[in-house]
Structures are given as structure tokens and as C-alpha cells.
Amino acid sequence: MTxxxxxxxxxxxxxxxxxxxxxxxxxxxxxxxIAHLLPDVPEEIIHAAGFVPLPVLSSxxxxxxxxxxxPSFLCPLVKGPFEMALNKSLDFIKGMAIPYVxxxxxxxxxxxxxxxxxxxxxxxxxxxxxxxxxxxxxxxxEFNRLKQGLERLSGRQINDDRLRQSIALYNLNRGFLxxxxxxxxxxxxxxxxxxxxxxxxxxxxxxxxxxxxALAGLLxxxxxxxxxxxxxxxxxxxGMLCDSSKFLDMVAQAGLQVVDDNLYNGTRHFxxxxxxxxxxxxxxxxxxxxxxxxxVYLFSREQWSDYLLKRMGQRGVQGVIYxxxxxxxxxxFDFPFLRGELHSMGIPVxxxxxxxxSISEAQMRTRLEAFSEMLKGGL
Amino acid sequence: MATSQGIQTLSxxxxxxxxxxxGARRAAQEGKRVGFVNVFAPTELFYAMxxxxxxxxxxxxxxxxxxxxLEVQAHSERIGYPAGLCSYALCDLGYTLSGISPxxxxxxxxxxxxxxxxxxxxxxxxERMSDHFHVPLFVIDVxxxxxxxxxxxxxxxxxxxxxxxxxxxxxxxxxxxxxxRLKEVIRLSNQTVSLWEKIIGSAKHIPAPISVxxxxxxxxxxxxxxxxxxxxxxxxxxxxxxxIRVAEKKGAILDERxxxxxxxxxxxxxxxxxxxxxxxxxxSVVSTIYTLxxxxxxxxxxxxxxxxxxxxxxxxxxxxERRVDLILKLAEKYHLxxxxxxxxxxxxxxxxxxxxxxxxxxxRTGVPGYILEADHGDPRFYSREQIENGVAVYFEVLESxxxxx
Numbered sequence: 001m002t003x004x005x006x007x008x009x010x011x012x013x014x015x016x017x018x019x020x021x022x023x024x025x026x027x028x029x030x031x032x033x034i035a036h037l038l039p040d041v042p043e044e045i046i047h048a049a050g051f052v053p054l055p056v057l058s059s060x061x062x063x064x065x066x067x068x069x070x071p072s073f074l075c076p077l078v079k080g081p082f083e084m085a086l087n088k089s090l091d092f093i094k095g096m097a098i099p100y101v102x103x104x105x106x107x108x109x110x111x112x113x114x115x116x117x118x119x120x121x122x123x124x125x126x127x128x129x130x131x132x133x134x135x136x137x138x139x140x141x142e143f144n145r146l147k148q149g150l151e152r153l154s155g156r157q158i159n160d161d162r163l164r165q166s167i168a169l170y171n172l173n174r175g176f177l178x179x180x181x182x183x184x185x186x187x188x189x190x191x192x193x194x195x196x197x198x199x200x201x202x203x204x205x206x207x208x209x210x211x212x213x214a215l216a217g218l219l220x221x222x223x224x225x226x227x228x229x230x231x232x233x234x235x236x237x238x239g240m241l242c243d244s245s246k247f248l249d250m251v252a253q254a255g256l257q258v259v260d261d262n263l264y265n266g267t268r269h270f271x272x273x274x275x276x277x278x279x280x281x282x283x284x285x286x287x288x289x290x291x292x293x294x295x296v297y298l299f300s301r302e303q304w305s306d307y308l309l310k311r312m313g314q315r316g317v318q319g320v321i322y323x324x325x326x327x328x329x330x331x332x333f334d335f336p337f338l339r340g341e342l343h344s345m346g347i348p349v350x351x352x353x354x355x356x357x358s359i360s361e362a363q364m365r366t367r368l369e370a371f372s373e374m375l376k377g378g379l
Numbered sequence: 380m381a382t383s384q385g386i387q388t389l390s391x392x393x394x395x396x397x398x399x400x401x402g403a404r405r406a407a408q409e410g411k412r413v414g415f416v417n418v419f420a421p422t423e424l425f426y427a428m429x430x431x432x433x434x435x436x437x438x439x440x441x442x443x444x445x446x447x448x449l450e451v452q453a454h455s456e457r458i459g460y461p462a463g464l465c466s467y468a469l470c471d472l473g474y475t476l477s478g479i480s481p482x483x484x485x486x487x488x489x490x491x492x493x494x495x496x497x498x499x500x501x502x503x504x505x506e507r508m509s510d511h512f513h514v515p516l517f518v519i520d521v522x523x524x525x526x527x528x529x530x531x532x533x534x535x536x537x538x539x540x541x542x543x544x545x546x547x548x549x550x551x552x553x554x555x556x557x558x559x560r561l562k563e564v565i566r567l568s569n570q571t572v573s574l575w576e577k578i579i580g581s582a583k584h585i586p587a588p589i590s591v592x593x594x595x596x597x598x599x600x601x602x603x604x605x606x607x608x609x610x611x612x613x614x615x616x617x618x619x620x621x622x623i624r625v626a627e628k629k630g631a632i633l634d635e636r637x638x639x640x641x642x643x644x645x646x647x648x649x650x651x652x653x654x655x656x657x658x659x660x661x662x663s664v665v666s667t668i669y670t671l672x673x674x675x676x677x678x679x680x681x682x683x684x685x686x687x688x689x690x691x692x693x694x695x696x697x698x699x700e701r702r703v704d705l706i707l708k709l710a711e712k713y714h715l716x717x718x719x720x721x722x723x724x725x726x727x728x729x730x731x732x733x734x735x736x737x738x739x740x741x742x743r744t745g746v747p748g749y750i751l752e753a754d755h756g757d758p759r760f761y762s763r764e765q766i767e768n769g770v771a772v773y774f775e776v777l778e779s780x781x782x783x784x
Contacts, residue, residue, distance in 0.1 A: 068734065069734050069735065070731060070734065071722055071727070071730050071731060071733070071734070073463065073724055073727065073730075074727065074731060100522075100523045101499075102499050103498050103499045103500060103727045103728040103731075104727055104731065106499065106523050106728070107727060107728055107730075107731030107732055108731060109523075110525065110698055110699035110700070110731075110732050110735075111699065111731060111732050111735050113699075114699055114700075114732075114735050114739070115735075123523065123525075125522035125523055125524065125533070127520050127522070127536075128495050128499075128502060128518060128520040129518065129520045134539065134540070134543070135520075137532075137535070137536075138522075138532055138533075138535070138536040141530075141531075141532030142522070142532065145530070145532075295503075296499075298502060298506070298518055298520070301510055327463070327727075329464060329465075329499070329500055329503065329727065330499070330503055332460065332461050332463075332464050333460070333464065333468075333500075333503035333504065333506070333507060334503070335459050335460075336458045336459035336460060336507075337507060337510060339459060351459075
């Protein structure tokens with residue numbers, strides 16, 4: 001626990017940004033890990049089956065081995081894991097769950113299965129629609145299909161109590177992260193948003209039992225700490241994954257204060273809990289359907305407008321940084337529409353393709369600084 | 380050098396397509412409802428309900444075939460859609476913003492209907508277009524099962540949405556679906572599909588009387604008008620001419636040396652150029668995955684909802700393994716001795732698995748394939764010179780194999 005706590009402390013302070021799978025394999029019991037891509041795989045089911053769920057994240061977008069195996073114009077969120085598999089960084093996993101949420105994940109799941117026929121491979125058919133009336137029965141059956149697949153793999157049944165225990169463990173984790181989230185958004189907090197997002201990513205990649213104990217210790221440790229910072233323009237990070245502390249540091253240095261996000265390694269990961277008092281599969285389905293709008297799913301213009309109005313207003317957001325991974329069709333399709341919605345609310349938008357190392361740091365810094373000046377009324 | 384031998388019936392297409400679009404505009408003026416739908420929509424339903432189906436994908440093809448891509452896409456790119464998104468989508472979004480259309484414009488839609496069974500891009504593209512026109516979007520959400528054995532919850536989910544669609548269309552049009560009329564439309568549709576199957580299947584003959592390029596030219600009616608008399612009559616004429624060509628051993632090209640497979644979408648704005656290029660190497664492209672879906676399926680007139688459910692779940696979902704199996708079957712049926720895979724810059728759905736498919740097919744057949752890097756509509760993503768060089772090298776490889784078996 002002490003080691004994990006010091007790791008968390010280091011991540012929070014920005015001293016340790018290299019929490020990557022290849023260097024941390026000892027954290028996972030060999031042969032017992034079910035990896036998965038993001039978003040929205042119900043990890044609780046994997047956990048209840050006796051496996052350790054591990055989201056495969058890769059902030060390193062330098063692809064060399066995978067280039068001959070996948071088209072160059074594929075999203076880094078799927079190319080990264082494939083590169084890691086080819087360079088043997090994922091040799092220790094027992095299986096892979098891939099959520100079907102877009103063309104990239106759908107097509108990639110086929111290639112993955114073709115390359116790794118010896119693994120437990122499961123494509124989770126997440127529905128495009130999020131209207132509970134038409135989707136809920138299907139999604140219950142679909143989450144049960146994952147449960148049954150894992151039961152066959154482990155050779156033992158997942159009973160409701162066991163699944164509820166996993167849900168409780170994950171709820172506890174989400175609760176800790178929500179407390180840290182409140183701290184990260186406060187102007188006088190010792191927790192920076194950059195440190196916070198790095199910490200979320202770190203906890204996502206650790207067994208929850210270990211993470212929860214350290215998070216409790218960390219919250220206790222920083223409970224009374226304060227820090228004085230200058231008042232800065234409040235921005236919302238809109239995107240999918242942002243695990244680059246280099247970028248987040250640039251945001252802070254440009255005079256911008258992140259107060260909220262909708263990222264996979266941000267609020268999408270922890271805002272909603274699953275009920276511990278109803279059928280556990282139904283609880284996980286309800287959690288999924290209660291999540292915020294996301295471009296890979298189908299939400300109406302009105303649903304988006306309501307969401308943006310509420311969320312931006314709640315946080316006093318002055319500007320939005322629209323971060324899309326290179327070659328992300330859903331986010332590219334949504335950009336003109338969402339920018340229009342935000343502009344109609346008087347909120348300026350800066351769009352950035354977050355693709356280190358191929359983008360110019362200097363250019364990104366300049367754009368962030370110009371955006372910050374604009375928000376301050378200087379431009 | 381080999382040369383082409385054109386099919387006369389294809390000259391009817393120009394008038395037929397013009398009549399389709401002008402007829403759609405007239406029908407809309409007369410008060411008929413108009414739906415913008417994707418190419419795997421249950422067309423028979425619209426004809427049975429007097430709803431005019433318009434296919435934005437087909438409209439984009441006309442834009443691209445007339446080499447208007449950059450002119451039209453500029454309007455969508457100007458408002459923030461980046462080049463590299465599906466160029467069909469960018470063309471249609473560009474049309475909605477500019478009104479530029481090679482077919483004289485489309486009638487205003489009353490609704491949009493699409494499905495993610497074909498690709499997820501369609502749902503985003505139709506979302507944005509339905510926003511523009513402020514009309515409802517109906518999505519048939521299809522679990523991606525890759526055509527694997529049935530999962531009852533998937534069938535239930537798709538079937539229930541089809542029933543919702545019928546109710547939605549009844550409310551929109553203000554009249555109940557006449558199931559007897561639907562049966563009659565399905566009878567026409569099934570007949571037309573059978574003709575299409577025979578037409579594309581005729582390419583198994585040596586020489587192939589019809590090339591894949593001819594299929595690309597002539598597929599608009601099977602997509603948009605199956606279930607209509609006009610489509611039936613057109614394909615009857617086309618098949619009659621092809622049967623004569625088979626009897627006369629008249630090939631799509633003279634001196635057919637190579638019989639190729641084409642994977643993925645066509646290069647709509649380069650059809651003539653690419654055909655000429657391949658013909659100059661003695662290559663006839665005789666088979667493709669792209670025109671097959673409309674040849675494979677027959678609807679059950681007594682239970683069309685179950686048939687459409689099967690279509691959505693199985694026939695429009697090209698999983699890697701299914702594609703490989705299909706290519707191997709086509710290789711045998713069409714006596715293929717070469718494979719071209721179009722790595723289509725703006726179609727991730729079709730392109731992602733191509734390197735792996737090429738590898739497996741090569742392992743199984745022993746015949747190398749060629750990955751042609753291009754785009755189905757946007758000429759900025761490739762150069763003709765690069766393709767010419769790549770194709771030349773590929774035929775050298777095939778030539779050396781035939782010299783040294």
C-alpha cells in the first residue's frame with residue numbers, strides 16, 4: 001500500500017508520468033488479466049469472474065511495427081494496443097474485450113482476433129442507441145453474454161452476490177475519484193487537473209483493491225493541504241482520452257484552468273455509480289445508459305444541447321478545448337455541430353488534434369496561449 | 380494491347396437515372412413523402428408505401444463520377460469537416476450547404492433512415508444531415524455479430540426496430556402499410572435481384588462478358604429501384620445482351636489474360652482511367668465484393684420483417700473471416716488469378732482488415748495480391764503515377780509467376 005500511495009503522490013504532483021503497462025507488469029498476476037479497449041466495458045463483470053480487468057491505454061503514438069498490419073489512417077486508440085501486442089508488451093494477458101463503438105473498434109476487433117486466436121476474445125456489441133426504452137432489454141442480454149463468456153473461461157459461475165461485491169468495490173473507487181475531482185477543480189487545491197487525470201489513468205490500470213486503499217490514504221493526506229494559485233480562465237476538456245501530462249502542463253502554463261471534462265480517463269470513468277440494490281446486470285446496464293452523451297452513440301441535437309447547457313453552466317466554463325485523436329471519425333463529424341452549439345452559448349472552442357509526437361509542441365503552445373488571451377479578452 | 384468492348388444496354392442508364400431524380404422531385408411536389416435512406420435500407424417498404432427513397436450515397440457517387448468532388452466537398456470542409464472523413468459524406472454534406480448537384484438537386488427530405496450495419500460513419504453523416512434539414516432520423520441499430528450464428532437477443536433487437544420503423548412510416552405518411560401491396564413489390568424485387576445475380580455471375584465465363592466496372596456503372600437501379608418495373612425491365616435487357624455476349628464469347632475486354640478480384644469501394648472518379656490502365660495489362664476485373672450484397676438475398680413475401688432482420692444481421696456485415704471465405708469462393712467460381720485490394724483512405728470500415736485479408740488469401744491461394752492506395756472519391760489522397768507504377772509492378776509479379784509456376 002505504501003508503495004502505491006507514494007506512486008499516487010508522485011503522479012498527483014506530476015513527478016511520475018511514466019505509468020505504462022510495459023514497466024508495470026508485475027502489478028498483474030500473469031495469465032489472469034483480461035485487457036480491454038475503451039470506452040464502456042463493464043469491468044465489474046470481468047472482476048467478478050475472478051480476472052483483473054486492464055484498460056489498454058497508450059499515450060505513445062509512435063507506431064512502427066503495426067504500420068504494415070493496419071492502415072496508417074487508423075485511430076491511435078486501437079493502433080496503440082496493437083503496437084503493444086506486436087512488441088510483446090501484452091504477452092501476459094489472457095483475453096481482450098473490445099467494445100464496438102465505431103468503425104475503428106469494429107474493424108479492429110476482427111484483425112485482433114485473427115492475430116490472437118489463442119486468447120479469449122470478446123467483442124461487446126454496445127448499442128448505438130442510448131434510449132432505455134428500446135435498448136435496455138438488448139443490453140441486459142449483451143452484458144449477460146459477456147458474463148457467460150467469462151464463466152466459460154473461468155469454469156465457474158458468477159453469482160449475483162459476487163457481482164454486487166465487485167460493483168461495490170468499483171463504486172468505492174469512483175467515489176474516491178469524485179472527491180479528488182472536486183479538489184482538482186478548486187482554485188486553491190493542492191491537486192492540479194493534470195495530476196488528477198494522470199492519477200485517474202493510473203488507478204484505471206491498477207487492481208481496484210490496491211488502488212482504493214491508496215486513494216483513501218491519499219485523500220486523508222491531502223485533506224488539509226491548500227495551495228494558492230492565480231485566477232485563470234476556466235476551460236472544459238472535451239474529447240476521448242487525454243493522458244499526456246505534457247499537454248496538460250501546457251494548458252496550465254498558458255493560463256487556463258481545467259474545471260471539467262468528458263474524457264474516458266476523466267469524468268466518464270467515475271461520475272455514475274451502479275446500484276448495489278437491484279439485479280447487478282441491470283444495475284450495470286442502467287449505469288451505462290445514464291452516462292453523458294458521447295459522439296460514438298446516438299444522441300439527438302436536443303439531448304446534446306441540454307447536456308452542454310447544464311454542464312457548462314454548472315462549472316462556469318469560459319472555453320472548451322476540443323481534443324480529438326487523429327483519424328477519429330465520430331469526433332470529426334461532431335465538431336462543426338458542437339462548436340455551433342457552444343458558440344450559441346457564448347463559449348469559444350479551440351480544436352486540437354492530440355497526437356504526440358507528430359504535432360509541434362511550439363505550435364500547440366502558441367495556440368493555447370492565444371486561446372487563453374482570447375478568453376481573457378485580450379484578443 | 381487489350382481493348383474494351385462496351386455493353387450497349389448501359390447507354391440506357393443515363394436516361395433512367397435522370398428520370399429517377401426528376402421523378403422523385405415531381406413526386407415530392409405532388410405531396411409524396413421523401414426519405415433519405417442508406418443503400419441497405421428495405422427499399423421494398425418505401426415503394427409499397429408510396430414513399431420516395433433517395434440515396435445520399437448514390438448522389439455522392441454521381442458527384443464523384445462527374446469529378447465534382449473537390450468543388451462540393453469544399454463547402455463541408457469550409458465549416459470544419461476535415462478531408463479524410465468519408466468522401467461520400469463530405470460530398471453530401473457539401474451538397475446540403477451549397478445545393479450543387481449533378482442530378483439537378485434532390486427533393487427535400489421528410490425523414491432520414493440509416494443503419495450502422497454497413498458502417499458507423501453513416502449514422503454520423505445522417506445525423507448531421509438530418510440536423511441540417513430539421514427532420515427526424517431513424518436508425519436501425521445493428522449489433523455487430525460479423526454474420527456469426529444467431530444470437531436471439533440480436534434478432535429481437537433488430538426485428539423490434541423494423542416494426543418501429545413501419546409504425547414510424549405509417550404515422551409519417553398517414554396511412555397503413557398495405558401488406559398485399561408489399562408482397563407484390565417484393566415479388567418484383569426478388570425477380571430483379573435474381574437478374575442481378577445472373578448478370579454478375581455471368582463473369583465466370585471466359586472471357587468474362589461483363590467487368591466489375593460495368594457492374595459499378597449499372598448498380599444504381601438495383602440499389603435504389605429494386606421493386607419497381609423500371610429496374611426489372613432494365614436488368615432484363617442487360618441480361619439478354621450479356622447472354623448473347625456469352626454465346627459469342629465476347630469479353631468485356633479483348634485478349635483477357637488476367638482475371639482479377641476487386642475488394643472495397645470503386646474509385647468513382649477514375650473508373651474509365653483505371654479500367655483503361657488495367658485493360659492495357661490484359662486484365663479484366665471480373666469479381667468484387669462491392670456489388671454482391673444485392674445479388675445474394677431474397678425476401679420472404681410472407682415474412683419480410685424476418686428477411687430484413689437477416690439482411691441487417693448477416694448480409695451487410697462483412698466480417699474479416701466472411702470476406703476471406705467469400706474471396707476464396709469467388710476465386711474458384713470466377714477463375715481468378717489476381718487480387719486488388721483498394722485501401723480506401725476515407726473508408727476505415729472496409730480498409731482496416733485489408734492487410735490481414737490479403738495475407739490470408741495469399742497464404743491460401745498462393746496468388747499474391749496488390750494493395751492499391753487511393754480513395755473512393757477524393758483525388759488528393761493518391762497519385763495516378765503511384766498507382767500506375769504499383770499496378771505495373773504487380774503485373775510483373777503475376778507474369779513472373781506464370782513464367783515460373
